Amino acid sequence: MHQSAFIYHRPPASLLYAQIWPRNRPFCGASAELRELHMGRCLHAVVIKFGFGFNNVIISALIDMYGRNNEPGDSLKLFDEMLEPDFICWTSVISALTRSDLYAEALQLFYFMHRHNGFSPDGYTFGSVLTALGNLGRLKQGKELHAKAITSGFCKDNIFVESSLVDMYAKCGLVDESRSVFDQMEEKNSVSWCALLGGYCQKGAFETVVRLFRKMEVDLYSFGTVLRACAGLSVVKLGKEVHCQYLKRGGWNDVVVESALVYLYAKCGSVDFAYRIFKKMPIRNSITWNSMISGFAQNGRGEEAVRIFNEMIQEGVKPNYISFIGVLFACSHNGLVDEGRKYFISMSMDYGIKAGIEHHSCMVDLLGRAGEIEEAEDLIKNSQFSNDSSLWAALLGACTTSTNTTVAERIAKKMMELRPDYHLSYVLLANVYRAVGRWNDAQKIWNRMQKKGVTKTPGRSWIENNSSSSVSFLVNSNIPGEMYNDEKTHSFN
DNA sequence: ATAGGGTTAG
Numbered sequence: 001m002h003q004s005a006f007i008y009h010r011p012p013a014s015l016l017y018a019q020i021w022p023r024n025r026p027f028c029g030a031s032a033e034l035r036e037l038h039m040g041r042c043l044h045a046v047v048i049k050f051g052f053g054f055n056n057v058i059i060s061a062l063i064d065m066y067g068r069n070n071e072p073g074d075s076l077k078l079f080d081e082m083l084e085p086d087f088i089c090w091t092s093v094i095s096a097l098t099r100s101d102l103y104a105e106a107l108q109l110f111y112f113m114h115r116h117n118g119f120s121p122d123g124y125t126f127g128s129v130l131t132a133l134g135n136l137g138r139l140k141q142g143k144e145l146h147a148k149a150i151t152s153g154f155c156k157d158n159i160f161v162e163s164s165l166v167d168m169y170a171k172c173g174l175v176d177e178s179r180s181v182f183d184q185m186e187e188k189n190s191v192s193w194c195a196l197l198g199g200y201c202q203k204g205a206f207e208t209v210v211r212l213f214r215k216m217e218v219d220l221y222s223f224g225t226v227l228r229a230c231a232g233l234s235v236v237k238l239g240k241e242v243h244c245q246y247l248k249r250g251g252w253n254d255v256v257v258e259s260a261l262v263y264l265y266a267k268c269g270s271v272d273f274a275y276r277i278f279k280k281m282p283i284r285n286s287i288t289w290n291s292m293i294s295g296f297a298q299n300g301r302g303e304e305a306v307r308i309f310n311e312m313i314q315e316g317v318k319p320n321y322i323s324f325i326g327v328l329f330a331c332s333h334n335g336l337v338d339e340g341r342k343y344f345i346s347m348s349m350d351y352g353i354k355a356g357i358e359h360h361s362c363m364v365d366l367l368g369r370a371g372e373i374e375e376a377e378d379l380i381k382n383s384q385f386s387n388d389s390s391l392w393a394a395l396l397g398a399c400t401t402s403t404n405t406t407v408a409e410r411i412a413k414k415m416m417e418l419r420p421d422y423h424l425s426y427v428l429l430a431n432v433y434r435a436v437g438r439w440n441d442a443q444k445i446w447n448r449m450q451k452k453g454v455t456k457t458p459g460r461s462w463i464e465n466n467s468s469s470s471v472s473f474l475v476n477s478n479i480p481g482e483m484y485n486d487e488k489t490h491s492f493n
Numbered sequence: 494a495t496a497g498g499g500t501t502a503g
Binding site (some may be wrong): 057060061063064088089091092095122123124125126127128130131158159160161162163164165166167189190191192193194195196197198219220221222223224225226227228231254255256257258259260261262263264285286287288289290291292293294320321322323325326328329332356357358359360361362364365390391393394397 | 494495496497498499500501502503
């Protein structure tokens, strides 16, 4: 008999394995330590032994279990081996991918499900897919899905869909849109609040975050957000209060909160304390490692930053775009020129990561400090950022100590071409001429600068910015009693 | 079976 009713279109094998599985190898070591995963695997065996291997409900639960334990490869394998995955199985596997930060892959499966199997999304699917879109910053598709959620009736009064929408708009940088969805919600919970606060964090409105944090129902999940705000404000004192609350409430081995603590303490100068927390963490992911690398790097401890970077690789965690920013920054600020060159090459050769503007900036800084002005110049010229004024400006700064007039002239002129209003190009070039006794040329540059009306932009000191009264106000007013033990706070629920 | 948190150069 013809079985067309049961034919289901499978996603390409390349999507199921080649692309996804290798990328997640690094997580396996960490997940193996989770007892829940071990239990889950045992249960899986029991399921098969008792002949429930073809029960979609049970398999859905298993797919979800692997997803929650950062084993998206196992989720996919199970899914691929199913004879007739129903719509719920698709949703489970999409959410498993989203949970493991495989957003693009989750989206691919979602569109595949829709196009080839004719399944329409429901509230559950919308939640996961909107999360994926938000993390990828795909505003256009996000809006499309928002419209679809409204027309299909899954939007109104569905706290999952609405919270995901708040999150999606916040992550795409549209805080106002995010706020408007939030305001229209009939019922709000800590997830909705947290999503909104994340948007304010991204905009740099850290004071707002701390203020609102005191008004909302607080769960351990939201500690990550407020710690990010603390780091943004460099208020280590408030961060310590949050840390205490985390421990007091029985928080333990939460990789997100503890990574945020590592970052906060390191950013505020307590690198050794940060390192102690880092050392104690049984499960570390790439963000944890990155926090520690950049923590050492920012505190002038480049060698340790490099050491942590290498340890990360040894432990089987793949360095990403941000890891390389940290390690290159460490190299540039500690004169590790050869290492810097090595890592810059290794980034694309060994890890397939294309160097971005941040990496180029670090390299220009590194080479400039080492006096390798022409090498840095070539690097910029041969990159896709050859007309980026921030890179040329960094190089220009490095020329101050150089006596090579020809090169300095060339760079200053390039900079004048890109940014005619940038005063340092003129100042620097004039200084270079003076250093070699070309007084007339120096004077000409000064005249040209004045004729163009280029003026120095007023500077502001770091101290001035950070001793503003609003920050000290926050620190003093946020005593723990007020933050967490307020009766009203708890009855908010 | 479903939603939210943490890392990014000058």
